[in-house]
Amino acid sequence: MLEKFRSLGLNLLPREEEAIAxxxxxxxxxxxxxxxxxxxxFAGNVQKPLLLLAHFGHNSLxxxxxxxxRLREEGRKAWLLTEADGEELLRFARVAAxxxxxxxxxxGLIGGASPWLVASSPDPSVFWEK
Structure with missing residues:
Protein backbone atom coordinates (compact mmCIF):
# COMPACT_ATOMS: atom_id res chain seq x y z
CA MET A 1 0.00 0.00 0.00
CA LEU A 2 2.83 2.43 0.79
CA GLU A 3 4.30 1.54 -2.59
CA LYS A 4 1.30 3.14 -4.29
CA PHE A 5 2.02 6.43 -2.52
CA ARG A 6 5.76 6.13 -3.28
CA SER A 7 5.02 5.54 -6.96
CA LEU A 8 3.35 8.97 -6.94
CA GLY A 9 6.53 10.54 -5.56
CA LEU A 10 5.27 10.73 -1.99
CA ASN A 11 7.49 9.11 0.62
CA LEU A 12 5.40 8.49 3.74
CA LEU A 13 7.38 7.84 6.91
CA PRO A 14 6.08 6.55 10.23
CA ARG A 15 6.42 9.12 13.01
CA GLU A 16 5.47 9.41 16.65
CA GLU A 17 2.41 11.53 17.43
CA GLU A 18 4.56 14.31 18.89
CA ALA A 19 6.60 14.58 15.69
CA ILE A 20 3.46 14.62 13.53
CA ALA A 21 1.90 17.29 15.74
CA PHE A 42 -4.92 13.19 17.87
CA ALA A 43 -6.91 15.99 16.21
CA GLY A 44 -8.19 17.12 19.61
CA ASN A 45 -4.61 17.72 20.71
CA VAL A 46 -3.52 19.48 17.51
CA GLN A 47 -5.29 22.66 16.49
CA LYS A 48 -4.01 22.77 12.92
CA PRO A 49 -5.50 21.88 9.56
CA LEU A 50 -5.15 18.14 8.93
CA LEU A 51 -4.61 16.05 5.84
CA LEU A 52 -6.24 12.63 6.02
CA LEU A 53 -4.83 9.96 3.71
CA ALA A 54 -6.68 6.76 2.85
CA HIS A 55 -6.25 3.79 0.56
CA PHE A 56 -8.88 1.49 -0.91
CA GLY A 57 -8.39 -1.54 1.31
CA HIS A 58 -9.02 -2.67 4.89
CA ASN A 59 -11.81 -0.09 5.50
CA SER A 60 -9.26 2.72 5.43
CA LEU A 61 -11.48 5.02 3.36
CA ARG A 70 -16.60 14.78 12.48
CA LEU A 71 -13.77 17.27 12.02
CA ARG A 72 -15.82 19.37 9.61
CA GLU A 73 -18.81 19.16 11.96
CA GLU A 74 -16.54 20.70 14.60
CA GLY A 75 -15.53 23.47 12.20
CA ARG A 76 -12.02 22.13 11.63
CA LYS A 77 -10.14 22.43 8.36
CA ALA A 78 -9.35 18.98 7.01
CA TRP A 79 -8.87 17.36 3.63
CA LEU A 80 -9.15 13.75 2.56
CA LEU A 81 -7.04 12.36 -0.26
CA THR A 82 -6.46 8.85 -1.54
CA GLU A 83 -3.80 7.18 -3.63
CA ALA A 84 -5.95 8.12 -6.65
CA ASP A 85 -5.34 11.84 -6.02
CA GLY A 86 -1.76 11.91 -7.33
CA GLU A 87 -1.39 15.56 -8.38
CA GLU A 88 -3.30 16.83 -5.38
CA LEU A 89 -1.14 14.73 -3.03
CA LEU A 90 2.00 16.24 -4.49
CA ARG A 91 0.56 19.74 -4.13
CA PHE A 92 -0.13 19.14 -0.43
CA ALA A 93 3.37 17.68 -0.02
CA ARG A 94 4.86 20.88 -1.49
CA VAL A 95 2.76 23.00 0.88
CA ALA A 96 3.99 20.95 3.84
CA ALA A 97 7.62 21.26 2.68
CA GLY A 108 9.30 42.08 7.79
CA LEU A 109 7.34 45.05 6.54
CA ILE A 110 9.35 47.76 4.86
CA GLY A 111 7.61 51.08 4.60
CA GLY A 112 3.97 51.72 5.33
CA ALA A 113 0.88 50.29 3.72
CA SER A 114 -0.18 51.90 0.46
CA PRO A 115 -3.17 54.24 0.89
CA TRP A 116 -5.08 52.47 -1.88
CA LEU A 117 -5.11 49.22 0.12
CA VAL A 118 -8.39 49.49 1.96
CA ALA A 119 -9.07 45.86 2.86
CA SER A 120 -5.64 44.27 3.07
CA SER A 121 -3.64 46.63 5.25
CA PRO A 122 -1.88 44.45 7.81
CA ASP A 123 -2.35 45.05 11.49
CA PRO A 124 1.20 45.76 12.77
CA SER A 125 0.50 44.02 16.08
CA VAL A 126 0.27 40.69 14.23
CA PHE A 127 3.92 40.98 13.23
CA TRP A 128 5.05 41.78 16.77
CA GLU A 129 3.16 38.81 18.22
CA LYS A 130 5.00 36.36 15.99
Whole structure:
Protein backbone atom coordinates (compact mmCIF):
# COMPACT_ATOMS: atom_id res chain seq x y z
CA MET A 1 0.00 0.00 0.00
CA LEU A 2 2.83 2.43 0.79
CA GLU A 3 4.30 1.54 -2.59
CA LYS A 4 1.30 3.14 -4.29
CA PHE A 5 2.02 6.43 -2.52
CA ARG A 6 5.76 6.13 -3.28
CA SER A 7 5.02 5.54 -6.96
CA LEU A 8 3.35 8.97 -6.94
CA GLY A 9 6.53 10.54 -5.56
CA LEU A 10 5.27 10.73 -1.99
CA ASN A 11 7.49 9.11 0.62
CA LEU A 12 5.40 8.49 3.74
CA LEU A 13 7.38 7.84 6.91
CA PRO A 14 6.08 6.55 10.23
CA ARG A 15 6.42 9.12 13.01
CA GLU A 16 5.47 9.41 16.65
CA GLU A 17 2.41 11.53 17.43
CA GLU A 18 4.56 14.31 18.89
CA ALA A 19 6.60 14.58 15.69
CA ILE A 20 3.46 14.62 13.53
CA ALA A 21 1.90 17.29 15.74
CA UNK A 22 5.01 19.43 15.28
CA UNK A 23 4.61 19.47 11.52
CA UNK A 24 3.20 22.68 10.04
CA UNK A 25 0.65 20.60 8.12
CA UNK A 26 0.13 17.21 9.81
CA UNK A 27 -1.01 14.21 7.76
CA UNK A 28 -2.58 11.00 9.06
CA UNK A 29 -2.62 7.80 7.02
CA UNK A 30 -5.49 5.43 7.82
CA UNK A 31 -4.12 1.92 7.43
CA UNK A 32 -7.31 0.20 8.56
CA UNK A 33 -10.87 0.82 9.66
CA UNK A 34 -11.88 1.30 13.26
CA UNK A 35 -9.19 3.91 13.83
CA UNK A 36 -11.42 6.98 13.77
CA UNK A 37 -11.22 7.43 17.54
CA UNK A 38 -7.40 7.49 17.40
CA UNK A 39 -7.42 10.12 14.66
CA UNK A 40 -9.98 12.24 16.51
CA UNK A 41 -7.99 11.97 19.74
CA PHE A 42 -4.92 13.19 17.87
CA ALA A 43 -6.91 15.99 16.21
CA GLY A 44 -8.19 17.12 19.61
CA ASN A 45 -4.61 17.72 20.71
CA VAL A 46 -3.52 19.48 17.51
CA GLN A 47 -5.29 22.66 16.49
CA LYS A 48 -4.01 22.77 12.92
CA PRO A 49 -5.50 21.88 9.56
CA LEU A 50 -5.15 18.14 8.93
CA LEU A 51 -4.61 16.05 5.84
CA LEU A 52 -6.24 12.63 6.02
CA LEU A 53 -4.83 9.96 3.71
CA ALA A 54 -6.68 6.76 2.85
CA HIS A 55 -6.25 3.79 0.56
CA PHE A 56 -8.88 1.49 -0.91
CA GLY A 57 -8.39 -1.54 1.31
CA HIS A 58 -9.02 -2.67 4.89
CA ASN A 59 -11.81 -0.09 5.50
CA SER A 60 -9.26 2.72 5.43
CA LEU A 61 -11.48 5.02 3.36
CA UNK A 62 -14.63 4.64 5.52
CA UNK A 63 -12.59 5.40 8.66
CA UNK A 64 -11.09 8.48 7.04
CA UNK A 65 -14.52 9.64 5.80
CA UNK A 66 -16.01 9.31 9.29
CA UNK A 67 -13.11 11.28 10.74
CA UNK A 68 -13.42 13.97 8.08
CA UNK A 69 -17.15 14.32 8.74
CA ARG A 70 -16.60 14.78 12.48
CA LEU A 71 -13.77 17.27 12.02
CA ARG A 72 -15.82 19.37 9.61
CA GLU A 73 -18.81 19.16 11.96
CA GLU A 74 -16.54 20.70 14.60
CA GLY A 75 -15.53 23.47 12.20
CA ARG A 76 -12.02 22.13 11.63
CA LYS A 77 -10.14 22.43 8.36
CA ALA A 78 -9.35 18.98 7.01
CA TRP A 79 -8.87 17.36 3.63
CA LEU A 80 -9.15 13.75 2.56
CA LEU A 81 -7.04 12.36 -0.26
CA THR A 82 -6.46 8.85 -1.54
CA GLU A 83 -3.80 7.18 -3.63
CA ALA A 84 -5.95 8.12 -6.65
CA ASP A 85 -5.34 11.84 -6.02
CA GLY A 86 -1.76 11.91 -7.33
CA GLU A 87 -1.39 15.56 -8.38
CA GLU A 88 -3.30 16.83 -5.38
CA LEU A 89 -1.14 14.73 -3.03
CA LEU A 90 2.00 16.24 -4.49
CA ARG A 91 0.56 19.74 -4.13
CA PHE A 92 -0.13 19.14 -0.43
CA ALA A 93 3.37 17.68 -0.02
CA ARG A 94 4.86 20.88 -1.49
CA VAL A 95 2.76 23.00 0.88
CA ALA A 96 3.99 20.95 3.84
CA ALA A 97 7.62 21.26 2.68
CA UNK A 98 7.23 25.02 2.31
CA UNK A 99 5.74 25.23 5.81
CA UNK A 100 8.74 23.35 7.23
CA UNK A 101 11.12 25.64 5.35
CA UNK A 102 9.41 28.82 6.59
CA UNK A 103 9.21 27.66 10.21
CA UNK A 104 11.12 30.05 12.45
CA UNK A 105 11.66 32.62 9.70
CA UNK A 106 10.95 36.28 10.30
CA UNK A 107 8.60 38.41 8.26
CA GLY A 108 9.30 42.08 7.79
CA LEU A 109 7.34 45.05 6.54
CA ILE A 110 9.35 47.76 4.86
CA GLY A 111 7.61 51.08 4.60
CA GLY A 112 3.97 51.72 5.33
CA ALA A 113 0.88 50.29 3.72
CA SER A 114 -0.18 51.90 0.46
CA PRO A 115 -3.17 54.24 0.89
CA TRP A 116 -5.08 52.47 -1.88
CA LEU A 117 -5.11 49.22 0.12
CA VAL A 118 -8.39 49.49 1.96
CA ALA A 119 -9.07 45.86 2.86
CA SER A 120 -5.64 44.27 3.07
CA SER A 121 -3.64 46.63 5.25
CA PRO A 122 -1.88 44.45 7.81
CA ASP A 123 -2.35 45.05 11.49
CA PRO A 124 1.20 45.76 12.77
CA SER A 125 0.50 44.02 16.08
CA VAL A 126 0.27 40.69 14.23
CA PHE A 127 3.92 40.98 13.23
CA TRP A 128 5.05 41.78 16.77
CA GLU A 129 3.16 38.81 18.22
CA LYS A 130 5.00 36.36 15.99
Missing amino acids: GEPFPALLFLTGGTEHLALE PAALETLA LGRELRGKRV
